[in-house]
Amino acid sequence: MSKREEEQRRAVFTRRALFLGGVQAAALGLLGVRLHHLQVREGPRYATLSDENRLSARLLAPPRGRILDREGRVVAGNDLNWRAVLTAEQAVDVQATLDTFSRIIPLSDTERARIEREIRRNRRFVPVLVREFLSWEEMAAIELNAPDLPGISVDVGAVRVFPEREHLAHIVGYVAPPAEGETAEDPLLMLPGIRVGRAGIERHHDRVLRGRAGTVQLEVNVVGRVIRELNRQEGVPGADVQISIDAEFQRMVRARCEVGTSAVVLDARNGEVLAMATQPSFDPNSFSSGVSAEQWRQWTRSRETPLINKVTNGLYAPGSTFKMIVALAAFEARVATHGETVFCPGHYDLGDTRFHCHNRHGHGWVDSRTAVKVSCDVYFYEMAKRVGMDRIAAMARRFGLGVPLEIELPGARAGLVPTRAWRQAQGRAWNLGDTIVHGIGQGFYQITPLALATMTARLATGRAVQPHLTRSIGGQPVRGTRAEDWPSLGIPERDLRLMRDAMWAVVNEQGGTARTSRLPPGMGHMAGKTGTTQVRRVSREQRERGFNAASLPREFRPHALFVAYAPHDAPRFAIAVIVEHGLSGSGAAAPLARDILADAIRHFGGQRVAEAPR
Amino acid sequence: MRAERRLLTRDAGAGVLQKLSAIPWSFVLLVGLIAAVGYVALYSAGGGAAEPYAARHALRFAFGLVLMIGIALLDIRVIARLAWLGYAAGIALLAHVLVAGQIGGGAQRWIDLGVLQLQPSELMKILLVVALAAWFHRASHERVGNPLFLIPPLVAVLLPVAMILRQPNLGTALIVLALGGVMFFAAGVRLWKFALVAGTAAIAAPVGYESLHGYQRARIHTFLDPESDPLGAGYNIIQSKIALGSGGIWGKGFLQGTQGHLNFLPEKQTDFIFTMWAEEFGFVGAISLLTLLAGVILFGFLVALHCRHQFGRLVAIGLASNFFLYVFVNVAMVTGTIPVGGVPLPLVSHGGSAMLTVMLGFGVLMSVHVHRDADLGAARD
Numbered sequence: 001m002s003k004r005e006e007e008q009r010r011a012v013f014t015r016r017a018l019f020l021g022g023v024q025a026a027a028l029g030l031l032g033v034r035l036h037h038l039q040v041r042e043g044p045r046y047a048t049l050s051d052e053n054r055l056s057a058r059l060l061a062p063p064r065g066r067i068l069d070r071e072g073r074v075v076a077g078n079d080l081n082w083r084a085v086l087t088a089e090q091a092v093d094v095q096a097t098l099d100t101f102s103r104i105i106p107l108s109d110t111e112r113a114r115i116e117r118e119i120r121r122n123r124r125f126v127p128v129l130v131r132e133f134l135s136w137e138e139m140a141a142i143e144l145n146a147p148d149l150p151g152i153s154v155d156v157g158a159v160r161v162f163p164e165r166e167h168l169a170h171i172v173g174y175v176a177p178p179a180e181g182e183t184a185e186d187p188l189l190m191l192p193g194i195r196v197g198r199a200g201i202e203r204h205h206d207r208v209l210r211g212r213a214g215t216v217q218l219e220v221n222v223v224g225r226v227i228r229e230l231n232r233q234e235g236v237p238g239a240d241v242q243i244s245i246d247a248e249f250q251r252m253v254r255a256r257c258e259v260g261t262s263a264v265v266l267d268a269r270n271g272e273v274l275a276m277a278t279q280p281s282f283d284p285n286s287f288s289s290g291v292s293a294e295q296w297r298q299w300t301r302s303r304e305t306p307l308i309n310k311v312t313n314g315l316y317a318p319g320s321t322f323k324m325i326v327a328l329a330a331f332e333a334r335v336a337t338h339g340e341t342v343f344c345p346g347h348y349d350l351g352d353t354r355f356h357c358h359n360r361h362g363h364g365w366v367d368s369r370t371a372v373k374v375s376c377d378v379y380f381y382e383m384a385k386r387v388g389m390d391r392i393a394a395m396a397r398r399f400g401l402g403v404p405l406e407i408e409l410p411g412a413r414a415g416l417v418p419t420r421a422w423r424q425a426q427g428r429a430w431n432l433g434d435t436i437v438h439g440i441g442q443g444f445y446q447i448t449p450l451a452l453a454t455m456t457a458r459l460a461t462g463r464a465v466q467p468h469l470t471r472s473i474g475g476q477p478v479r480g481t482r483a484e485d486w487p488s489l490g491i492p493e494r495d496l497r498l499m500r501d502a503m504w505a506v507v508n509e510q511g512g513t514a515r516t517s518r519l520p521p522g523m524g525h526m527a528g529k530t531g532t533t534q535v536r537r538v539s540r541e542q543r544e545r546g547f548n549a550a551s552l553p554r555e556f557r558p559h560a561l562f563v564a565y566a567p568h569d570a571p572r573f574a575i576a577v578i579v580e581h582g583l584s585g586s587g588a589a590a591p592l593a594r595d596i597l598a599d600a601i602r603h604f605g606g607q608r609v610a611e612a613p614r
Numbered sequence: 615m616r617a618e619r620r621l622l623t624r625d626a627g628a629g630v631l632q633k634l635s636a637i638p639w640s641f642v643l644l645v646g647l648i649a650a651v652g653y654v655a656l657y658s659a660g661g662g663a664a665e666p667y668a669a670r671h672a673l674r675f676a677f678g679l680v681l682m683i684g685i686a687l688l689d690i691r692v693i694a695r696l697a698w699l700g701y702a703a704g705i706a707l708l709a710h711v712l713v714a715g716q717i718g719g720g721a722q723r724w725i726d727l728g729v730l731q732l733q734p735s736e737l738m739k740i741l742l743v744v745a746l747a748a749w750f751h752r753a754s755h756e757r758v759g760n761p762l763f764l765i766p767p768l769v770a771v772l773l774p775v776a777m778i779l780r781q782p783n784l785g786t787a788l789i790v791l792a793l794g795g796v797m798f799f800a801a802g803v804r805l806w807k808f809a810l811v812a813g814t815a816a817i818a819a820p821v822g823y824e825s826l827h828g829y830q831r832a833r834i835h836t837f838l839d840p841e842s843d844p845l846g847a848g849y850n851i852i853q854s855k856i857a858l859g860s861g862g863i864w865g866k867g868f869l870q871g872t873q874g875h876l877n878f879l880p881e882k883q884t885d886f887i888f889t890m891w892a893e894e895f896g897f898v899g900a901i902s903l904l905t906l907l908a909g910v911i912l913f914g915f916l917v918a919l920h921c922r923h924q925f926g927r928l929v930a931i932g933l934a935s936n937f938f939l940y941v942f943v944n945v946a947m948v949t950g951t952i953p954v955g956g957v958p959l960p961l962v963s964h965g966g967s968a969m970l971t972v973m974l975g976f977g978v979l980m981s982v983h984v985h986r987d988a989d990l991g992a993a994r995d
Contacts, residue, residue, distance in 0.1 A: 005754045012755055012802040013927050014919060020796060020931065021915045024938045028908050031942065032901060034949045038859045039897035046859020053856065054872045219872070
């Protein structure tokens with residue numbers, strides 16, 4: 001090859017090498033531009049994405065506050081609950097993980113559907129409950145197979161336990177998972193296994209008991225494993241709520257109550273509920289682990305309505321227990337004086353309608369004290385006629401009847417004390433005959449046992465005490481533990497004293513309707529009032545044939561009522577008892593109330609019931 | 615100049631020292647710097663520890679350094695004479711992994727040499743450059759114009775390309791093809807012939823796409839729209855871009871790269887080592903590393919331009935372009951500029967094959983530099 005050719009070849013090479021070099025330099029320059037674009041111009045955007053990649057916020061469930069009884073006994077607490085949870089963002093394939101899990105611990109189709117629904121509903125970092133209340137063996141099986149179960153982890157949660165079981169079910173209530181719509185309200189409710197109060201104190205004080213969710217910011221790697229904790233904000237644990245019920249006393253009261261019986265004992269001085277018994281009951285622990293459809297059906301269909309607290313939701317006519325209200329209304333309206341007498345021939349005629357007294361032979365001349373003591377109907381027919389329904393109703397409301405009470409039990413009924421306006425709103429006229437019937441506590445009244453107990457406490461103290469259950473929240477006493485916290489009813493003391501004396505006579509004087517139900521010796525005296533309310537109207541024919549309620553089928557027998565307070569000279573306990581179909585207040589309700597009050601005096605003994613919670 | 619040449623050609627004993635002094639130590643330093651960057655990045659990729667990546671990287675580099683300098687001292691004429699033998703050996707190795715792969719029932723690209731695994735396709739790039747340089751060294755500019763003269767080198771390029779495609783390894787096959795094109799171009803093959811090939815390729819491309827493996831098609835598809843499959847094929851690209859972008863100008867700091875350390879970045883010690891580095895040292899670090907790598911390419915071009923024989927010129931430009939292709943494909947890949955191809959960043963990535971073959975190439979490049987004035991005989995007509 002000639003020198004010229006060699007030169008030519010070199011010249012071509014040089015040209016092309018420079019061209020190639022230019023192309024390569026341009027290509028590398030392009031990469032530089034690209035890097036500039038990514039790292040300098042778009043840098044902040046990618047920095048955000050990078051943070052999102054590595055940061056995972058998780059909620060910390062605060063422990064739910066406990067519910068304590070007045071002695072500090074735990075009546076709703078937390079127990080350990082070992083749960084398997086699935087975090088979708090950690091699972092490569094949710095379905096595969098669930099398949100594997102099912103092989104270890106079988107999951108039903110409904111369970112599986114629920115898990116999948118919750119995974120869809122929640123953000124991917126939220127662990128979804130797969131199975132709770134794991135046994136030791138199940139936990140071991142999960143841990144052993146952990147490598148095949150990406151996304152599954154075992155954590156320990158809390159399960160609500162109610163050591164008093166059915167004894168306090170209607171007061172403490174129960175907890176259940178939040179409904180689907182509720183989870184938006186509080187991020188805490190997204191956590192697996194979280195429970196919200198569904199009834200009773202659990203529901204009323206749910207916010208207080210629930211506490212506030214903490215958050216922890218975690219740095220996680222690509223499979224979601226936590227590398228370190230960046231920032232932790234502790235939540236606020238739920239506060240303990242102390243209630244006024246004495247669990248031991250509650251058990252005693254319940255032991256005395258049969259199916260269909262309701263009894264409530266208040267501290268007359270401040271309205272604290274010391275015991276509230278309704279029969280039958282249910283075990284609130286069932287709700288923590290989930291109530292079976294069968295169990296639920298049984299509870300809701302039962303005629304004995306175990307889920308319903310009859311003390312706050314049972315509606316009854318007050319019967320003769322209402323008579324003090326009528327007398328007080330008459331005194332206030334100055335349509336009768338204390339000593340004024342009314343003649344009772346055993347019946348009361350209004351036009352051509354005859355109203356009977358429970359004593360067919362009549363009580364003769366009775367004044368207000370005697371009328372209460374012997375429960376003369378005629379006296380109160382007359383008083384009702386004189387004072388009128390509206391003033392009776394106004395007086396009843398002042399005693400807590402037919403108005404909402406401040407009891408911390410959601411769903412508690414206000415009841416009803418009828419007025420003329422109320423009847424007219426129904427498009428019906430209020431007749432004088434209606435007034436007369438309502439004078440002895442019969443008719444349209446819908447009164448709860450709790451309202452009757454409230455009435456009794458107010459009669460005993462003259463103060464507008466409200467029945468309530470909360471003694472303290474998070475150790476802070478709530479208002480209303482002292483008698484002075486409650487305003488006076490504004491009823492003249494001499495009127496009240498007369499009624500208390502009459503109620504004392506009911507139990508402690510010869511001829512009183514509850515004469516057989518005095519407190520045992522050494523326990524002082526109780527004052528009370530019997531009531532018997534017809535479930536079915538008694539026809540004249542039956543009355544003339546010599547009506548005997550005891551011969552009726554059980555569901556038609558009258559309800560037995562009794563209200564009382566004790567001790568008479570320094571009222572501490574107020575009680576209302578309703579024995580459904582118990583035949584008579586003096587026969588069924590008064591002895592029961594007596595026994596319960598005796599229990600109360602024995603149980604609380606010298607202890608000052610109203611002392612501030614510790 | 616004359617004395618040096620005499621020493622080089624006639625006095626082998628005294629030549630070693632002489633050659634050692636002729637070795638471009640600044641280039642060796644440059645290569646060492648890049649390897650040091652690799653050490654730092656791999657130290658970080660190892661979670662702030664020399665094991666399992668950085669220490670072995672250093673060891674391999676030391677081995678590669680000896681190999682590189684040893685080859686640099688080798689007479690260029692020996693290399694030229696062994697060119698086709700080397701090529702044949704390379705083909706044999708490729709055939710070996712193909713057969714072994716078929717027996718093994720899967721893609722096999724490696725030959726296990728105990729201390730390191732050798733990827734014959736990497737070695738083939740160097741061997742092909744040398745072989746093609748040897749072929750074109752003999753050709754005058756007129757003769758390069760003769761289509762018949764171009765058939766043997768064309769076959770020499772297409773044979774390994776086909777074999778690598780069979781592995782299957784699309785990325786490497788394309789790089790080998792591109793490398794062959796660079797050699798043909800530098801050798802002076804007429805431009806219209808390139809135009810012809812390019813035109814044919816444009817027509818054949820759809821047919822070729824049909825014959826691609828599903829995963830290869832997925833890669834091309836994902837490249838076009840990576841966000842379409844953020845948890846699947848596009849995941850690597852997206853995460854790499856996030857890592858690069860979040861590095862910003864100055865980076866997150868040594869060992870502070872969250873994307874890498876939290877394993878969001880896949881294959882961070884191999885294909886995505888550049889990302890690892892750029893996340894922790896930012897745009898400044900990325901450009902610095904790119905500059906060092908460009909320096910190696912520039913050195914190759916300077917050697918080519920200063921060489922007095924066509925063989926050396928072609929070898930130098932081929933090796934420089936080989937290194938360029940590595941760098942470009944890798945960085946373009948991690949920045950989401952071209953599809954992911956499984957191409958490492960030589961001297962920086964963990965893995966022996968690329969580093970050793972690249973350093974082997976650098977040895978040859980330095981040999982060209984040392985022997986730039988050697989007389990390899992003229993081309994025949």
